[in-house]
Amino acid sequence: MIIINTGNGKGKTTASIGQIIRFLGHGFKVCLIQLFKEEYFYGEQNILIKLNNLDFFSFSMKHPYFTKNTNFTETVNGCLGAMKKLEQLSNIPKKYDLIVLEEFNIALRDRFICESKFINIVKQLSQKSNIIITGRDAPDMLIDIADLVTEMKEIKHPYKIGIKATKGIEF
């Protein structure tokens, strides 16, 4: 099954973490590949690295639009590394029940990875594993091949009244 968490609201990443916990609780094997998430920053990382049956990879930890002085070439190379990892997984027998691709919608939107190539790999991988892809602005071609798509829609957000990102809530 191909699942997409998209939209401008909160909950795309936290829902994918919750889904990882749900899979692990059943004894399933999970692979998490994160893009654009700095290490030792997000609280969940401290718990996830300790859990059994979860392989956790991180590429392109900074995004040039969000972190000043981030090199575009390094970002693209990181994303290509993530794609290589995915390709490897698509070429071996089933290893994971769930593969979570964090913020890949952003990498697609910003053209750091090739959309048609990504879609082909996801289609192949989905024959053996469930796939979750997160990030706002999921492209239409990806939504088209997905089985379950949720838009996390912002109804009210404290950013709007000037409250900054809070430890535990946003990271």
Added chain:
Amino acid sequence: MIIINTGNGKGKTTASIGQIIRFLGHGFKVCLIQLFKEEYFYGEQNILIKLNNLDFFSFSMKHPYFTKNTNFTETVNGCLGAMKKLEQLSNIPKKYDLIVLEEFNIALRDRFICESKFINIVKQLSQKSNIIITGRDAPDMLIDIADLVTEMKEIKHPYKIGIKATKGIEF
């Protein structure tokens, strides 16, 4: 901060679980109070019960609209038990950084708990703890006092094409 995950889409509960993992990862203390969730059924329960700094309570494990032959009186009594727990927490000094109230929107919608009383308790509790309330059909009065509201909106769902709830995905 008062946070609400509502809407007809997937991700309300999984996002709250992800948020719990994020808080715990920072060493914060968390209380989870679940309504209408059967024991030993949801995968996440097997992981959550093992984590440090998390107190986990479950009330009214069955909902009369979803599980046949469920007694209304038992459901209401369970919900009242959950309310008593909340009242106790509101009357003691800060114990938790985050309190998650799973499916309380449903209990409000179905009038198993009193809306004005619940809102008063949540307001008091939010002076010392972050609160997440989940479930579809969040009432307007609750949205009004919330700081962060996300609607999980169904764009595409495999139920619609006849695929049944799947282990790991829905439970």
